[in-house]
Amino acid sequence: MISIVELLRYNEEIRHKYFETLASLPWDELVKNREASFQSLRNIFIHTMGCSDYWLDFLLGEHRRTQGRYEEYENVKDILEYMERVEARMRIFLDSLTPSRLAMKYKRVKSDTTIEVTGEDVLIHLFEEEVHHRGELIALLWQMGIEPPAMGWKNL
Numbered sequence: 001m002i003s004i005v006e007l008l009r010y011n012e013e014i015r016h017k018y019f020e021t022l023a024s025l026p027w028d029e030l031v032k033n034r035e036a037s038f039q040s041l042r043n044i045f046i047h048t049m050g051c052s053d054y055w056l057d058f059l060l061g062e063h064r065r066t067q068g069r070y071e072e073y074e075n076v077k078d079i080l081e082y083m084e085r086v087e088a089r090m091r092i093f094l095d096s097l098t099p100s101r102l103a104m105k106y107k108r109v110k111s112d113t114t115i116e117v118t119g120e121d122v123l124i125h126l127f128e129e130e131v132h133h134r135g136e137l138i139a140l141l142w143q144m145g146i147e148p149p150a151m152g153w154k155n156l
Contacts, residue, residue: 018045019079104118
């Protein structure tokens with residue numbers, strides 16, 4: 001059975017391939033408003049890391065979220081540094097993950113509604129969120145005439 005940890009580690013591996021592709025583009029292409037969910041390729045990519053940053057704070061009871069406004073990422077190096085910070089936090093969290101921590105219940109208040117989720121629920125959401133936006137990046141790259149990075153589970 002595949003674990004959520006394996007899926008998140010897979011996402012990290014594929015994220016690096018997408019980063020390399022995005023980093024090879026001229027900056028004006030990376031930040032161009034493409035009328036997508038978060039406008040530009042840069043913003044969509046940063047958004048996926050911001051989700052991990054936000055939910056790690058939630059799971060750890062911290063308030064360290066380090067994502068700045070999209071326009072504060074003025075070059076590829078800024079994006080890389082943010083990606084590395086979030087990935088380091090995620091690796092530390094996943095390396096310390098236990099079955100009881102995965103099953104731990106958390107309460108989240110959103111508007112007037114309180115929901116109860118497990119740590120595993122949150123991690124599955126993070127996996128799904130990145131895959132969802134990766135599909136968006138794929139479509140935008142195709143529209144630009146760029147072949148997205150090859151990917152497949154276990155090199156299938």
